[in-house]
Amino acid sequence: MSTSEAPAPPETTPKDKLVCDESNDYGSGAVPTEVMTAGRKGIDPQRLPLPEETQPLKIMWRYVIVLGMVHLVALAAFVPMWFSYLFTWSGFIAAIAGHFLFGMFGITIGYHRLLTHRGFKCPKWMEHTLAMLGMCNLQDSPARWVAIHRMHHQHSDHQPDPHSPLANFLWGHVGWVVCRHKDLDKTSHYERYVRDLLRDRFYLKLERKDGWFFVFLLHGLVISLIGGAVGYGVSGGDWGQAYRYMLSWTVWAVAVRTVFVLHGTWSVNSLSHLFGYRNYETRDHSTNNWLVALISHGEGWHNNHHATPRSARHGHKWYEFDMSWGIIRFWEMIGLISDVQRPTKASVAGK
Numbered sequence: 271m272s273t274s275e276a277p278a279p280p281e282t283t284p285k286d287k288l289v290c291d292e293s294n295d296y297g298s299g300a301v302p303t304e305v306m307t308a309g310r311k312g313i314d315p316q317r318l319p320l321p322e323e324t325q326p327l328k329i330m331w332r333y334v335i336v337l338g339m340v341h342l343v344a345l346a347a348f349v350p351m352w353f354s355y356l357f358t359w360s361g362f363i364a365a366i367a368g369h370f371l372f373g374m375f376g377i378t379i380g381y382h383r384l385l386t387h388r389g390f391k392c393p394k395w396m397e398h399t400l401a402m403l404g405m406c407n408l409q410d411s412p413a414r415w416v417a418i419h420r421m422h423h424q425h426s427d428h429q430p431d432p433h434s435p436l437a438n439f440l441w442g443h444v445g446w447v448v449c450r451h452k453d454l455d456k457t458s459h460y461e462r463y464v465r466d467l468l469r470d471r472f473y474l475k476l477e478r479k480d481g482w483f484f485v486f487l488l489h490g491l492v493i494s495l496i497g498g499a500v501g502y503g504v505s506g507g508d509w510g511q512a513y514r515y516m517l518s519w520t521v522w523a524v525a526v527r528t529v530f531v532l533h534g535t536w537s538v539n540s541l542s543h544l545f546g547y548r549n550y551e552t553r554d555h556s557t558n559n560w561l562v563a564l565i566s567h568g569e570g571w572h573n574n575h576h577a578t579p580r581s582a583r584h585g586h587k588w589y590e591f592d593m594s595w596g597i598i599r600f601w602e603m604i605g606l607i608s609d610v611q612r613p614t615k616a617s618v619a620g621k
C-alpha cells in the first residue's frame with residue numbers, strides 16, 4: 271500500500287491543517303488519485319460544468335424505463351384507493367428488513383466499504399455474498415458501481431466528477447444515472463478503474479449480458495413468492511389472500527424498499543455534497559449530513575469519508591452513529607474479517 275502524506279499547508283494551526291487519508295489508492299489495481307490539496311478554493315458552486323464525457327447529453331432509455339417502472343410500482347403503495355389492499359404488516363416489515371439486508375449489507379458495506387475502498391479483508395464467499403446482496407438494489411453491476419465511485423473520489427466536485435451536485439442538484443442526485451458517460455458505457459472503457467475486481471471471473475461474468483440485472487429480477491421474484499406463501503399460510507389456504515400478499519410484498523418489500531435505498535445512495539452524492547457540517551478541510555464540498563447517515567446506514571458522514579476514504583469507519587465523533595461500522599466491528603471481533611481500516615491518527619487529529 272503506497273503512502274502519501276498530506277501536504278503541509280504553510281503557516282496554519284493544526285486545526286486548519288488539510289488532512290487526507292494516508293492511503294489514497296483503493297487496493298491492488300488501484301486508481302491513481304490526486305492528493306487533496308486545494309481545499310475548497312477555486313470551486314464555484316454555480317459554475318461547475320457537467321463532465322465533458324457526458325456531453326452532448328444522451329439519455330440511456332433503458333435506465334429511464336427500468337427506474338421509472340420501479341418508482342411507479344412503489345408509488346402504487348400510496349394510492350389511497352389501493353392502500354388498504356396492498357398494505358400488509360408482513361410486507362412492510364419485509365421492506366424494512368430488506369433495507370438492512372440489501373441496502374446496508376449489499377451497498378454500504380459490500381459495494382462501497384469493501385469492494386470500492388477495501389476497508390477490510392474477508393473470505394471470498396463472503397465478498398461475493400455481499401456483492402450479490404448489492405445487486406438486489408438496482409444499482410448496477412459491482413464493477414460499474416465501483417468504477418463510478420472511484421472516479422468520484424478521484425475528481426470529487428471537479429468537472430470530471432461523474433455526479434457532482436455543484437453542476438446542479440438534480441444532476442448530482444439522479445441525472446448522471448440516466449445520461450450516457452463515454453468513459454462508463456462499456457466495461458472496456460472503465461476497466462482501468464476496476465482491474466482488481468475484474469481479475470475475479472465472478473465480477474467479469476456479471477458484466478456480460480447484464481447478469482447483475484437478472485440477479486435483481488430473480489430476487490424480486492423470490493420475495494414475491496415468499497409473500498404469496500405467507501399469505502396462503504396466514505389465511506389458512508385462501509388463494510385470494512395469497513395473491514394479495516404476493517402483490518403486497520412485491521410493492522413494499524421489492525419496489526418501495528428498492529426506491530428508498532436508491533434515493534438513500536443518491537442522497538449521499540447530492541445532499542452530502544451540499545448540506546451539513548465539515549470536520550475536515552477536504553478539497554471537495556463533502557459534508558456530514560445526519561439525515562443521509564440515518565437513511566443510508568452511516569454513509570452520510572461523507573466529509574469524514576472523503577478525508578479518510580479507505581477507513582471502514584465513517585462516523586468519527588461519538589455522536590456520528592454509523593451502524594455499518596458497528597457490523598464491521600462485530601465481524602472483526604468474532605474473527606470473520608481482518609485488516610479493518612480505521613481513520614488515521616493524523617486525520618482524526620486534524621480537527
Ligand SMILES: [Zn+2]
Binds near residue numbers: 538543572
Ligand atoms: Zn462524495
Ligand SMILES: [Zn+2]
Binds near residue numbers: 575
Ligand atoms: Zn467512497
